[in-house]
Amino acid sequence: MKDPRPSASAPHRRITIHDVAREAGVSLTTVSHALNDRGVVDPATRARVKQIAQQLGYRPSVRAQRLRSGRANSIALVSSMPFAVAGGTSRLGFMMEVAAIAAEAALGRGLGVVLVPPLEGAGGLLDSLDIDGAIVIEPVANDAHIALLRQRGVSIVSIGREPGTEDPVPFVDLQSEYTARLLLEHLHAQGRRRIGLLIGATPRQSYVETERAYRAFVAAAGLPCHIVTAQESEGEAGGAAACAALLREQPDIDSLCAPVDAFxxxxxxxxQSLGKRVPQDLMVVTRYDGIRARSHQPPITAVNLHLERVASLAVELLFEHISGGRERASVAAPLPELVPRESSATSATSATSATSAASVTSARPATSAPN
Amino acid sequence: MKDPRPSASAPHRRITIHDVAREAGVSLTTVSHALNDRGVVDPATRARVKQIAQQLGYRPSVRAQRLRSGRANSIALVSSMPFAVAGGTSRLGFMMEVAAIAAEAALGRGLGVVLVPPLEGAGGLLDSLDIDGAIVIEPVANDAHIALLRQRGVSIVSIGREPGTEDPVPFVDLQSEYTARLLLEHLHAQGRRRIGLLIGATPRQSYVETERAYRAFVAAAGLPCHIVTAQESEGEAGGAAACAALLREQPDIDSLCAPVDAFxxxxxxxxQSLGKRVPQDLMVVTRYDGIRARSHQPPITAVNLHLERVASLAVELLFEHISGGRERASVAAPLPELVPRESSATSATSATSATSAASVTSARPATSAPN
Incomplete structure (x- = not known):
């Protein structure tokens, strides 16, 4: 007879209820009843079965437990934002920052987070993964992943509203309109009056809200309106191309609001390749306060979106919906805060002090023109 | 009768085989046979059942498919390296960089990657997740996660060898001894002769190999041997405390090899708090070429470990073992390359040029004393 106990090399044959029954010299039913404290089993036999199960290293099958509980114990984290935008070569960016925090928050609820990266094959994976729910990061209009998850009957929440629908999945509101106003008011306060806007061509809510805020801002302040779009899949090169197009049309632009850090x-x-100095000739500000903004030379003014809180709120909201709660259709993220850096500083002195500042603005949403 | 089709709001009741049977006016068995191309079903009925299933948006249950295939379609990525070390407040570091690449590589094989962060509760999660295998990042001696996974009979590979055993799980060799020599030879070539070593107190293979390489190096070169350890859980503060202890004992140390970036x-x-200038008074070099090394002032000399390739190799190796392959007990990562930066530059000029250099060394493993 083979020794059913695990040895040092991996992987090992799983110890099953059959091994326990054989070792204890009782039936499978007796083992099952004894281990699950069900049925009528002699207390001494029950104790002996439990002891043998423990000695053999028996663990109930995860799959069998799962079928009983109906829970997969995991949630998917889905993004369609290309890695070219998300983090460049190291891929470390918005999605992975959210992933790390979401994994921590989910672990507290006994849930694992499965990464579904923005790559071909993601749909197939979403189709085959056994998950209790999904968090979709910044969905696009008519998001294919959301459609697929809906069809599967899986609970869904999004970080950033699902655009282009009156009936979005429950979401954590990223407050992109407020963020855009923060950035525009900052550029205006730095004395800039010819402010361009560079957004992605993909229909995401953050672009929709940023464009809306920009149009309202320049109209109210009596400033010219210059909007250009870039392809997300092209990453930094897309941002360069869009900037080139904008500067060809409007060579006297003195500042640029580009919410995507890669752009x-x-x-x-x-x-800089045209000989323009940043910030003197062109101030540039962005949204995501990630590696790119922080390690760029010059460092780029960005916005603290409180991603830690955002990711935790998303996990909370999803957990609510998985558990049958339907009350909250959205939750607001904390108010974003400006992180001013050298890319929009008016002097070398202020740039240096701004670089190390965590957050210095106390701006509030403006309902009328700034002055 | 309720409309079984999905409406716009989420989540939806799942369309089941019962809905298809009712709509088609046939038995459950007929639906099952028709959809799975099994049994004897009239071709016209088969076609009609398939059409109705498609119209209703029916998808076979992932859980039922899973039970047939015996596959979970996901693998776990496990790390016991505290987030304090792994990435600081944003948590973006070694683990998440590996995670992003592993998720991409796994997706190509139809597998999702579940994050198991280095936090309390990770063991419980590993116990309850339905996974086909696991990648353990830099396991410690007698690693609790590996023991747990072995007991479950799950395939395991590690990134970095499992230390303290003659029978480690299959692993991607991080070549930490080679990496340590690269760093030590670099400091030696920069003219430094009083080189301290700062490693973690946890029993990881990379520390074991680094210490071995350091002892061999200083012995062969006739240099003094000064080793200090820090607690991983303390992150940067642990590195500061260890440096303080070392400088109290050996105030004339002129350089420090600290393979953990947080340290x-x-x-x-x-x-710097003691008034020492880096690199002039103290050169400092590290291993992981992450955000910390790149965005630090001054930027820190580090090593390109080719994590992209490392993570892909780990997924490949795990996939081999999940598929029943047992040939390869380990695979070698590509040879690490030095990325010299200002923290170990001999002059301001070389520092500036070194900051943007990707990799300039052509050092080979030294078997005798450098000179």
Whole structure:
């Protein structure tokens, strides 16, 4: 007879209820009843079965437990934002920052987070993964992943509203309109009056709200309106190309609001290739306060979106919905805060002090023109 | 009768085989046979059942498919390296960089990657997740996660060898001894002769190999041997405390090899608080070329471990073992390459050029003393 106990090398044959029954010399039913404290089993036999199960290293099958509980114990984290935008070569960016925090928050609820990266094959994976729910990061209009998850009957929440529908999945509101106003008011306060806007061509809510805020802002302040779009899949090169197109049309632009950090970096590189100095000739500000903004030379003014709280709220909201709660259709993220850096500083002195500042603004949403 | 089709709001009741049977006016068995191309079903009925299933948006249950295939379609990524070390407040570091790449590589094989973060509760999650295999990042001696996974009979590979055993799980060799020699030879070539070593107190293979390489190096070169350890859980503060202890004992140390980036950053902060200039008074080098090394002021000399390739190799190796392959007990990562930066530059000029250099060394493993 083979020794059913695990040895040092991996992987091992799983110890099953059959091994326990054989070792204890009782029936499978007796083992099952004994281990699950069900049925009528002699107390001494029950104790002996439990002891043998423990000695053999028996663990109930995860799959069998799962079928009883109906829970997969995991949630998917889905993004369609290309890695070219999300983090460049290291891929570390918005999605992975959210992933790390979401994994921590989910673990507290006994849930694992499965990464579904923005790549071909993601749909197939969403189709085959056994999950209790999904968090979709910044969905696009008519989001294919959301459609697929809906069809599967899986609970869904999004970070950033699902655009282009009156009936979005429950979401954590990223407050992109407020963020855009923060950035625009900052550029205006730095004395800039010819402010361009560079957004992605993909229909995401953050672009929709940013464009709306920009149009309202320049109209109210009596400033010219210059909007250009870039392809997300092109990453930094897309930002450079869009900046080139904008500067060909409007060579006297004195500042640029580029909410996507990859676009901001590409735009700065292009402006510098034309001999423009940042921030003196062109101030550039962005949204995501990630590696790119922080390690760029010059460091780029960005916005603290409180991603830690955002990701935790998303897990909370999803957990509510998985558990049958339906009350909250959305929750608001904390108010974003400006992180001013050298890319929009008016002097070398202020730039240096701003670089190390965590957050210095106390701006509130403006309902009328700033002055 | 309720409309079984999905409406716009989420989540929806799942369309089941019962809905298809009712709509088609046939038995459950007929639906099952028709959809799975089994049994004897009239071709016209088969076609009609398939059409109705499609119209209703029916998808076979992932859980039922899973039970047939015996596959969970996901693998776990496990780390016991505290987030304090792994990435600081944003948590973006070694684990998440590996996670992003592993998720991409796994997706190509139809597998999802479940994050198991280095936090309390990870063991419970590993116990309850339905997974086909696991990648353990830099396991410790007698690793609790590996023991748990072995008991479950799950395939396991590690990134970095499992230390302290003759029978480690299959692993991707991080070549930490080679990496340590690269860093030590670099400091030696920069003219430094009083080189301290700062490693973690946890029993990981990379520390074991680094210490071995360091002892061999200083012995062969006739240099003094100064080793200090820090607690991983303390992150940068642990590095600062270890540096303080080392400098109290050996105030004339002229350089420090601190393979953990968090320790290197903490050590630099402490040295600077004593008025020491980096690199002039104390050169500091580290291993992981992450955000910390790149965005630190001054930028820190590090090593390109080719994590992209490392993570892909780990997924490949795990997939081999899940599929029943047993040939390869280990695979070698590509040879690490030095990324020299200002923290170990001999002059301001070389520092500036080194900051943007990707990799300039052509060092080979030394078997005798450097000179």
């Amino acid at each position: 901001a970096v590409g735009a700065i590189a292009h402006a | 290197a950053v903490g050590a630099i902060a402490h040295a």
